Amino acid sequence: MSKINSKIQSLNSIEKTMLIPLWARAEETMSGGLINDPLSIEIVNEIDTSVYGFNQMSKFVKNYLLTAIANRTILIDRFLNGIINEKTVVYNFGCGLDTRFARYANKVRIWYDIDMPEVIDIRNSFAKESAHYKMQAINALSDNPMEGLDLSKDCVIICEGILMYFTELEVRNFLKKVIDSTQSGNMILETLGSWTKLKVNPVIKGIGENSRYTWSLNNTQDCRKLDNRMKMIETKSIFDFNKERWGLMGRLMNSDFLNKRISSKITLYRY
Numbered sequence: 001m002s003k004i005n006s007k008i009q010s011l012n013s014i015e016k017t018m019l020i021p022l023w024a025r026a027e028e029t030m031s032g033g034l035i036n037d038p039l040s041i042e043i044v045n046e047i048d049t050s051v052y053g054f055n056q057m058s059k060f061v062k063n064y065l066l067t068a069i070a071n072r073t074i075l076i077d078r079f080l081n082g083i084i085n086e087k088t089v090v091y092n093f094g095c096g097l098d099t100r101f102a103r104y105a106n107k108v109r110i111w112y113d114i115d116m117p118e119v120i121d122i123r124n125s126f127a128k129e130s131a132h133y134k135m136q137a138i139n140a141l142s143d144n145p146m147e148g149l150d151l152s153k154d155c156v157i158i159c160e161g162i163l164m165y166f167t168e169l170e171v172r173n174f175l176k177k178v179i180d181s182t183q184s185g186n187m188i189l190e191t192l193g194s195w196t197k198l199k200v201n202p203v204i205k206g207i208g209e210n211s212r213y214t215w216s217l218n219n220t221q222d223c224r225k226l227d228n229r230m231k232m233i234e235t236k237s238i239f240d241f242n243k244e245r246w247g248l249m250g251r252l253m254n255s256d257f258l259n260k261r262i263s264s265k266i267t268l269y270r271y
Contacts, residue, residue: 004046007122013209014165015119018096019047020203021161023054024069025099027062034070034242039099043126057203065203067245068264071238072190075266076100076160079188079234083268084108089152091178093140094162097123105133110150114138141170146181155185164192164213171215175227179271187230187269191217193261218260220267227271235267 008016025040057065077100084090088108092098095113105111110132113123117137129135138145140162157178163171175187194216204211223230239246239253246253253259 004122004125005048005051007118008047011118013211015096015116016209017161017204017211018119019049019052020065021069021072022097022099023049023052024066025073028066028070033066034245035073037073037099039102039126040097043097043099046125061203063245063247064249067242068238071240071242072160072264072266073100074241075236075238076158076188076190077103079266079268080104080156080158083156083186085154087152087154089150089155090158091146091149091155092158092160093145094159095119095123095135096161098160101127101133105130108132109152110134112136112149114140114145114149140174141166143177144181145174145177151181153182153184155182157182157185157187157189159187159189161190163189164196164215165211166215168215172226175230179227179229184271186233187271189267189269191220191265191267193218193259193263193265195261217265220265223267223269229271230269231271233268233270235265237263237265239263 025037026044029037090111093114095115101111112134114136120135120137197213220235221232243250
């Protein structure tokens with residue numbers, strides 16, 4: 001077993017889910033699909049992913065996963081492209097095995113990838129810090145999730161694949177602390193609809209884990225219920241584009257009722 005594999009095996013159930021988007025980005029890239037993320041391929045090649053059951057997932061689940069992760073990646077990149085500059089500081093919470101820093105670290109003042117210490121330890125196997133790129137071991141649910149960071153009013157908070165594992169109270173407390181610390185900036189948040197909490201996600205179950213989503217937000221305009229300083233600028237569902245990839249699922253998501261309760265949404269907020 002490789003050193004990285006050994007470290008991944010020691011992670012808890014929620015942290016292991018960071019393998020899912022990594023594998024999906026690598027698969028989508030290798031097939032010449034919707035995104036191009038060669039670093040994800042490099043990292044996957046260092047991990048024995050066969051032990052996580054990715055090859056056993058059905059064709060339907062695999063297509064859903066690859067399309068969802070690709071569209072999520074594209075959406076976050078599009079939002080970032082419209083708001084960053086050379087003075088921006090980016091705080092990427094729950095970074096897992098995200099590779100976005102390779103595309104953006106040299107376009108901003110500082111890019112912080114933030115996660116639990118054991119995750120940052122794994123990231124050190126493939127990422128190196130620089131003047132514009134830093135990795136910080138911080139528990140987002142700690143009393144001070146911004147501890148040790150260079151604080152900036154010209155900032156972007158990214159929460160991709162993390163908030164749905166918090167409770168609503170934890171989400172509120174986290175957002176309050178971040179906003180209090182930075183005072184102004186932008187947030188790019190991923191949220192899920194309420195029906196996603198009904199059972200374990202089949203992809204998560206497929207890699208042998210049983211983590212459940214615990215927080216949802218059907219209406220992304222309800223941000224003021226989380227913190228009244230937040231203003232929604234734009235929101236997109238992962239089903240809003242590359243529709244030819246979705247098939248029947250995409251047609252079902254034309255229903256606003258279903259889309260709100262099932263879809264992953266990427267939303268840009270300002271505060």
